Amino acid sequence: xxxxxxxxxxxxxxxxxxxxxxxSRDAIRSWFPALSNEFAYLENAGGSQVPGCVANAIRDYMxxxxxxxxxxxxxSQRATQTVADAHAFAEQIVGAGTAGKVVLxxxxxALIQIIAGSYADIWTPGDEVxxxxxxxxxxxxxxxKLAQMGVVVRIWDVDPDTFQCSLESLRALLNDRxxxxxxxxxxxxxxxxxxxxxxxxxxxxxxxKVFVDGVAYAPHRTIDVEKWGVDWYVFSWYKVYxxxxxxxxxxxxxxxxxxxxxxxxxxxxxxxxxxxxGSISHEGCAGLLSLRDYFAFLAGExxxxxxxxxxxxEGIAELELPLQVRFLQFLRQKSHVRIIGLGAxxxxxxxxxxxxxxxxxxxxxxxxxxxxxxxxxxxxxxAVRLCSSLGIELEEGVVRVSLVHYNTPEEIDRLISVLDxxx
Ligand SMILES: Cc1ncc(COP(=O)(O)O)c(C=O)c1O
Numbered sequence: 001x002x003x004x005x006x007x008x009x010x011x012x013x014x015x016x017x018x019x020x021x022x023x024s025r026d027a028i029r030s031w032f033p034a035l036s037n038e039f040a041y042l043e044n045a046g047g048s049q050v051p052g053c054v055a056n057a058i059r060d061y062m063x064x065x066x067x068x069x070x071x072x073x074x075x076s077q078r079a080t081q082t083v084a085d086a087h088a089f090a091e092q093i094v095g096a097g098t099a100g101k102v103v104l105x106x107x108x109x110a111l112i113q114i115i116a117g118s119y120a121d122i123w124t125p126g127d128e129v130x131x132x133x134x135x136x137x138x139x140x141x142x143x144x145k146l147a148q149m150g151v152v153v154r155i156w157d158v159d160p161d162t163f164q165c166s167l168e169s170l171r172a173l174l175n176d177r178x179x180x181x182x183x184x185x186x187x188x189x190x191x192x193x194x195x196x197x198x199x200x201x202x203x204x205x206x207x208x209k210v211f212v213d214g215v216a217y218a219p220h221r222t223i224d225v226e227k228w229g230v231d232w233y234v235f236s237w238y239k240v241y242x243x244x245x246x247x248x249x250x251x252x253x254x255x256x257x258x259x260x261x262x263x264x265x266x267x268x269x270x271x272x273x274x275x276x277x278g279s280i281s282h283e284g285c286a287g288l289l290s291l292r293d294y295f296a297f298l299a300g301e302x303x304x305x306x307x308x309x310x311x312x313x314e315g316i317a318e319l320e321l322p323l324q325v326r327f328l329q330f331l332r333q334k335s336h337v338r339i340i341g342l343g344a345x346x347x348x349x350x351x352x353x354x355x356x357x358x359x360x361x362x363x364x365x366x367x368x369x370x371x372x373x374x375x376x377x378x379x380x381x382x383a384v385r386l387c388s389s390l391g392i393e394l395e396e397g398v399v400r401v402s403l404v405h406y407n408t409p410e411e412i413d414r415l416i417s418v419l420d421x422x423x
């Protein structure tokens with residue numbers, strides 16, 4: 001009855017597949033119905049496209065198992081299993097191992113608010129938080145708001161020349177009242193991958209925990225919360241080829257300090273449920289769960305859990321890097337262009353590339369590009385504190401081009417040929 005598209009190819013067991021071979025871009029794109037036309041999606045940091053299997057799984061779930069969880073009949077048992085499996089899958093994606101659990105929710109913004117609100121219940125005036133200026137507002141405002149109850153909010157400034165928040169400046173902000181250091185793994189404007197382990201180690205040495213916004217990192221590289229030692233790590237599925245949902249990893253010790261906001265009669269040990277307010281999107285769980293098929297395809301092997309995730313993201317990084325290098329090399333030739341960020345032509349940056357022009361406004365540049373079936377955008381991308389620190393006008397912001405592994409060299413060349421005339 002349901003027409004399925006883009007299911008896992010049948011030839012997983014072919015001998016070629018046992019070596020690590022990154023699938024062709026054509027094969028990858030055939031999983032994404034939205035990519036079958038001429039439009040170049042280069043605004044992926046805003047949200048990625050979904051493989052057909054995600055949309056199909058949501059539809060199938062809604063038309064078969066769309067019932068409440070926890071009852072005895074078959075549909076309810078299947079629905080319960082889907083939601084449990086989605087949590088287990090999310091734990092494999094972040095590499096939780098035995099270190100902690102994953103809460104699912106509507107959005108990264110909502111999940112951060114839930115955790116900040118839970119800390120507000122136990123913190124006292126004079127406790128401190130450090131908030132990186134490079135944050136998207138989601139991981140800044142929720143903490144800054146706690147100033148109302150007497151929490152001291154310290155801003156971890158960005159160096160306008162290096163675009164980095166340095167370890168030295170963090171060290172100067174930490175003291176024995178610091179409770180949380182909130183920072184992005186990758187800024188959604190700057191694209192640089194920061195050293196999460198080093199920051200975490202420094203914060204822990206002062207008795208503070210870290211809350212890492214992994215939203216701009218997660219579509220591009222393997223998350224490894226256990227290895228990095230982070231306390232909290234959050235990302236949004238809709239930027240990682242899935243539906244509008246988010247996932248938050250928390251270490252057991254971090255959860256243990258807090259009482260989640262769910263109803264009083266739900267035991268505080270009931271993690272993640274104590275932190276999932278009301279019903280999460282069960283159909284979204286079905287959708288994100290089907291990403292196992294897509295990651296297995298990328299990895300060239302049947303789904304094996306965490307090891308498939310790692311292989312899939314190795315392939316993703318390999319596909320993205322040449323595109324990012326090509327575009328950065330073009331931009332560097334333009335004397336009136338200033339790249340906002342390190343713009344590393346290595347895996348130290350992801351393909352999220354922002355720039356401004358000496359004479360043209362970001363809106364003028366994007367208006368030209370809009371006419372050529374290419375999607376990019378301009379603005380502050382809700383990184384308002386970062387834009388203010390860098391002296392970037394908030395309304396116009398920057399021009400941002402953001403690519404992922406399904407983009408093609410041809411798309412980048414099309415964008416370059418349009419921008420070449422404009423810039
Ligand atoms: C770096 C970063 N953090 C947080 C968010 C907010 O995510 P959500 O829409 O899931 O709340 C975004 C959204 O663009 C983002 O880019």
